[in-house]
Amino acid sequence: MHDNDTTPIMVARWWRHRLQDTDLSWLQDTSYSLIDHGLICAFVERWHEETSSFHLPFGEMTVTLKDVSCLLHLPIDGMLQSHEAITRDDAVEWMVEYLGSNPGEALVEVTRTKGAHCRFSYLRRIFKDRMLEKLALET
């Protein structure tokens, strides 16, 4: 998402405030570029579905809500999210209404992804499109 065209927006004060208000802005700085697949695999092998925990030689261990809150700075109180899977038609409708997608393009996304999904490449493209539209309106 970050490139020469979009950087002026990303550093704008209103943009940062807007993201901070959602409590999700921390995610922007949270990712590992180096992933130890061996380590992850070792843990996954010891994961037990019944207890939702890792069985290690010295006992059980799991990831808790507190870990999530400390490491990712996400809110752990508030409304719980609950949703059923949505149909492709719903997905198209939502993309048109909330993202301003073109209905034809939205349909292409759900068809290509064989479900109510859309590609990141598509999101990157419409992100830029919306920016340009907005700039055109202002000038």
Added chain:
Amino acid sequence: MTQEVRRLWDQVVRIYLLYLVGITLFTNKSTTVVDVVYLRYFRDLDLVDGYSWGAAALAHLYRELNKATRWNCSKVSEYLTLLQV
């Protein structure tokens, strides 16, 4: 700010948020797509912080671990798993 511009801004923010949760919290095996269902929580942008994103992320991690019979290591699961070490 005209209504039209405001509407465009809201759309831009939603696109960005959907992208953001797609590449961090709610990753999936394909790694190139995101489930549009999460738009549900971005409908009203003022309410986004009212949701328990932490709980949703943890639930997703548990689910993915359950599914992880093959390679299925998201960035977030790595992030949390490292803590355990």
